[in-house]
Amino acid sequence: MFQKILIANRGEIAVRILRACKMLGIKTVAVHSVIDESLMHVRFADESVCIGPNRAADSYLNVASILSAAELTGCDALHPGVGFLSENAKFAKMVNGHGIKFIGPDPLHLSEMGDKILAKKKMMEYGVPVVKGSDGDVQSVDAAKRIAEEIGYPVLFKAASGGGGKGMKVAESISEIEDAFRLAKSEARVNFGDDTIYMERYLKNPRHIEIQIIADSFGNVVHLGERDCSIQRNHQKLIEESPCTALSPDQRQKIGEIAVRAVEKIGYVGVGTLEFLFEDGEFFFMEMNTRLQVEHGVSEELTGIDIVSEQIRIAAGERLSFGQSDIRFSGHVMEFRINAEDSETFLPSPGRIEELFFPGGNGIRVDSHIYSEYVIPPFYDSLIAKLMVRADSRQECLSKARCALDELVIDGISTTAELYKKLLRNTDMIRGDVSIHWLEDDWKNYDT
Numbered sequence: 001m002f003q004k005i006l007i008a009n010r011g012e013i014a015v016r017i018l019r020a021c022k023m024l025g026i027k028t029v030a031v032h033s034v035i036d037e038s039l040m041h042v043r044f045a046d047e048s049v050c051i052g053p054n055r056a057a058d059s060y061l062n063v064a065s066i067l068s069a070a071e072l073t074g075c076d077a078l079h080p081g082v083g084f085l086s087e088n089a090k091f092a093k094m095v096n097g098h099g100i101k102f103i104g105p106d107p108l109h110l111s112e113m114g115d116k117i118l119a120k121k122k123m124m125e126y127g128v129p130v131v132k133g134s135d136g137d138v139q140s141v142d143a144a145k146r147i148a149e150e151i152g153y154p155v156l157f158k159a160a161s162g163g164g165g166k167g168m169k170v171a172e173s174i175s176e177i178e179d180a181f182r183l184a185k186s187e188a189r190v191n192f193g194d195d196t197i198y199m200e201r202y203l204k205n206p207r208h209i210e211i212q213i214i215a216d217s218f219g220n221v222v223h224l225g226e227r228d229c230s231i232q233r234n235h236q237k238l239i240e241e242s243p244c245t246a247l248s249p250d251q252r253q254k255i256g257e258i259a260v261r262a263v264e265k266i267g268y269v270g271v272g273t274l275e276f277l278f279e280d281g282e283f284f285f286m287e288m289n290t291r292l293q294v295e296h297g298v299s300e301e302l303t304g305i306d307i308v309s310e311q312i313r314i315a316a317g318e319r320l321s322f323g324q325s326d327i328r329f330s331g332h333v334m335e336f337r338i339n340a341e342d343s344e345t346f347l348p349s350p351g352r353i354e355e356l357f358f359p360g361g362n363g364i365r366v367d368s369h370i371y372s373e374y375v376i377p378p379f380y381d382s383l384i385a386k387l388m389v390r391a392d393s394r395q396e397c398l399s400k401a402r403c404a405l406d407e408l409v410i411d412g413i414s415t416t417a418e419l420y421k422k423l424l425r426n427t428d429m430i431r432g433d434v435s436i437h438w439l440e441d442d443w444k445n446y447d448t
C-alpha cells in the first residue's frame with residue numbers, strides 16, 4: 001500500500017479523498033492556492049503545500065508546481081480528484097514517470113476515452129449500443145449532408161475532443177447543415193484546440209443514465225448499478241439518483257453486464273463511468289469518464305461499497321475483495337448538489353457563509369468542506385456540499401429529502417437548496433418522469 005498520497009484538488013472532494021486515505025492508514029499531503037490556505041482539506045491533511053496564486057490555471061492546474069510538491073514531500077502516489085487534471089493523459093504520464101503512482105487508469109486509457117470518436121468505436125466493437133452516426137470524423141459540408149441523409153434528421157455535430165456538451169450543434173434539415181458544421185468546427189477549435197468533429201442522430205428527449213464500474217489489475221470487473229443524472233442545467237448535474245425509475249430489473253442487469261464486458265475487453269483498470277442516453281427503452285453509449293465522479297456517493301450509499309478506498313487499493317495493485325454477486329443494491333438514494341448559486345438565475349453567489357447547520361439522521365449524508373464564517377472564493381466551482389439521502393423506497397427518500405432540505409441552514413449566500421425544495425413538490429419529479437431537458441424547459445411551464 002502507498003505511504004503518502006498527494007491530493008491534487010480542493011473542496012469537498014479533497015476532504016472525501018482525505019477520509020479514505022485516513023481509513024487506509026495512508027499519510028496525506030494537501031495542496032492549495034493562496035486563498036485556500038484555511039480550507040478544511042488543508043487542515044485535515046498531515047502536510048500541505050501552497051502551489052500558487054488563486055487562479056486555477058496557476059495552482060490546481062499548475063503541473064510543475066504540483067509535481068514539485070509531490071517530490072518535495074516524498075509522496076508515492078497522487079490522487080487527482082475530479083475535474084482539474086484528473087483526465088489529463090500527459091499529466092498522468094508525467095506523474096507516473098516521476099515514480100509517483102497516478103491514482104487513476106493507465107494514461108493510454110485516458111487518451112483513448114478522451115478521443116470521443118475512438119471511444120465510441122471501441123465500445124461499438126465490444127458490443128455496447130451506440131447512436132447511429134458518422135463512421136469517424138466528418139471533413140466537409142458535402143460529407144455531412146450525405147451522412148445526415150443516411151442516418152436521418154435531426155442530426156448532431158460533436159467535437160471529438162469535447163465532452164460536457166460544448167461545441168454541439170443540431171441540424172433539423174439539410175438547410176441547417178452548413179451553419180451547424182461550421183459552428184461546431186470553430187467552437188471545437190476554440191474550446192479544445194482540435195476542430196475534429198463527428199455526427200450522430202440527435203435524440204430529442206432522452207434520460208442521462210450512467211453505469212459505475214470498478215476494475216482491478218487482475219481482470220476483475222464489477223458494476224455498482226446505474227445513476228440517473230437527467231436533472232441538469234447547462235450541462236451541470238444537479239440531482240442524481242439510483243435506481244433509475246425508468247429501468248426494469250432486466251434492463252438494469254443487461255446494461256450492467258454490457259458495461260462490464262466492454263471494460264474487461266478494453267483492459268481498463270480503476271474506477272470509471274459509462275455514460276448513456278436512454279430513450280424509448282434503448283441505451284446509447286455517449287462517453288466514458290475515466291475518473292472518480294462527483295456523484296460517486298450515490299452508488300456508495302446504495303451498495304455500501306467505499307468507491308474511493310477501492311480506487312486507492314486497486315491503484316496500489318490490490319485485488320477487488322468482492323465479486324458482482326456479492327454486491328447488494330438496497331433501497332433508494334438521491335443526491336442534491338448544493339451550489340453557491342442563485343436558485344433562479346444560477347448565477348454564482350460567492351461570499352461569506354454566516355449561520356450553518358447540516359441536516360442529519362438515519363440515511364442522511366453530507367459531503368462538504370464549508371464551515372460558518374467561510375468565505376466562498378469566486379475562482380472555482382460553485383459546489384459547496386452534496387446532500388445524499390437514503391431510504392427504503394423512492395417515496396420515503398423524497399419525504400426524507402424534503403425534511404433534510406428544510407433542516408439545512410446556509411445563511412449569507414444563495415444556494416440551489418431553495419430550488420430543490422420546489423422541485424420536490426413537483427408532480428413530474430415525484431413520479432420520476434424527467435429527461436435531460438426537463439429542468440431547463442418543462443417544469444416551470446405548468447402548475448404543480
Ligand code: MV4
Nearest residue numbers: 131156163164165200201202203208232286436
Ligand atoms: C447527445 C444528445 C442527443 N443526441 N447525443 C451532451 C454532453 C455530451 N456528454 C453528450 N450530450 C448530448 N449528446 C445525441 N446523439 C444530447 C446531449 C445532451 C445532454 C446529454 C446528457 C446530459 C445533458 C444533456 C443536455 C443537453 C444535450
